Amino acid sequence: MAEQDGAIYDRLTRVPERDWDKNAGLDALLNGAREPFVLRGFVADWPLVQAGQRSAADARRYLLDHARDRPFTVSIGPPGHDGRLFYDADMAMNFRTGTGKLGDIFAGIEASEAQDDPRTVYLGSIDIPAHFDGLDEANPIDLGDRDPLHSVWIGTRTRIAAHNDFPDNLACCAAGRRRFTLFPPSQFRNLYLGPIDNTPAGRAVSMVDFDAPDLAAHPGFVAAMAEAQTVELDPGDAIFIPSMWWHHVEGLAPFNILVNYWWRDTPAWLGQPQEALNHAILAIRDLAPEDKAIWREMFDHYVFANDGRVTDHIPPAARSVLAPLTSESAGRLRAFLLRALNR
Template structure:
């Protein structure tokens, strides 16, 4: 189920939209919108001038030909649902993935989609987070969005009708609908208890996901999801539209057309040489979570002291030249810390 008028969306507020002068400097305007932004918003028509968008408006076949013309000669990873799959890339009853993953040339993958279309037996086919530079020649150059001093990872997402469970990402994200229709439903970071999150180490795509089926939420099994809906915001993106998703905001994403393409840009506010917070969480589960409560209280106080509060008095009694990782991290000290962690974790 991926209809634009699904009942759940009648109870969710629309995402705010930001205006921009299409005759002005798009890069400068976008930079001003993104600078320091901590709330999501939609920009209509931001990439409407892309050739990829123009091809998609002609037909699904035309935009597929456009992509094949730019594809490098290498296998693409693709997720495929079994016959009768409803587009929800999720778990099965045994908590295994309800789709299989394979590899193939882009032209062959698209050929399978077209054959299913002709036979009237559409299949769930999804190519997620494909690196545009690594897998396409000239595609990102022809369909580019200048983000100023930001150095984003540029990815393309291609697929039939799909439903991607609510999840979050550490980087900021600007997602641009290039073909088809995409519905985004966003939740603030603090709504995670109300989304009923699944396993951390067994996920469809590396990020923990909500176990709630947005097409038919069961408020008996997931009663707090009603609170999440009260805090949610949603929008349907037409070709050329974009949505900004701040770091750690939960987002549920649906491809509403028979064929959909999204291009997104991920970037960090912090230097790339800093670690991933998720790694720290995983390590804390391994090392701290199952300790006795009294021991956990001690470690909670230490985390507050060294990490979350990190007041000036943490290291002021230590000579400045000897503070090591208690001083603000640098690429060099972060590298030494990473090497130390690798040695300790490999014991």
């Protein structure tokens, strides 16, 4: 399924495109959305997009005009690995990570553009307010009452393994081209996930090479691809990726910029589900089967069913964290967990 063999993507379902009214904001489209969709031309009027339409060099100059004088974290892969930021044969990362000034990083990209097989250079999930002055204000987006994290992803041709994120995500192609291949949350088994504690960027990733899938090792990937949706974004286009949807992301142009916004509809003081999964692996996974069966029932009772049988027999004032959580009770529970984990 290499980029030059685009036929495989022609056979996949396209991510639906939605009509939009920028003056009305996105609330009508985003509220309760659980399926991905594309907004063509959504940020086409951004100065950053217009700079990128002129040239990659203009896009870099535009970012440098807003960049703060501070280190930027950059990942660099050697020539010959086709932009795939992944594991090597020993399950270490096949790229190295360092820091540098944005101008120096961009100078390296510019110097390598004429090479047949340049190094991969990738600045991933760069926090915009911390690293740029006025970039958000000059390239605004209206997400209503949501308070998102603002990030920018900058790089040469890249292939980022399929992964998912807990927050909802609106990703805007600002320069170059991006291909997204998306899978519903239920397809995680058929994506053959790697370790959860040794990852390229903090989230477990699919071990399948989408350009050359090994169907003997990963036979379920055929079923995953039957459920996949794909789209290529041009500058100015945006895609909404709901919470927990898997996405394989490719930067298809020699130079690419993506701006994304992450938010949760749940309060920020709630815990991270991934941390609960990690702790369950630590505390429950390796118990005897009969003990795990008991704890499965306990989780069903307290967490997944969470019906009146949990609390109806307890006076309302005494239900503590069994009642719906507040910021105060969540803080007490977090402190309790920290004390327990530090014993």
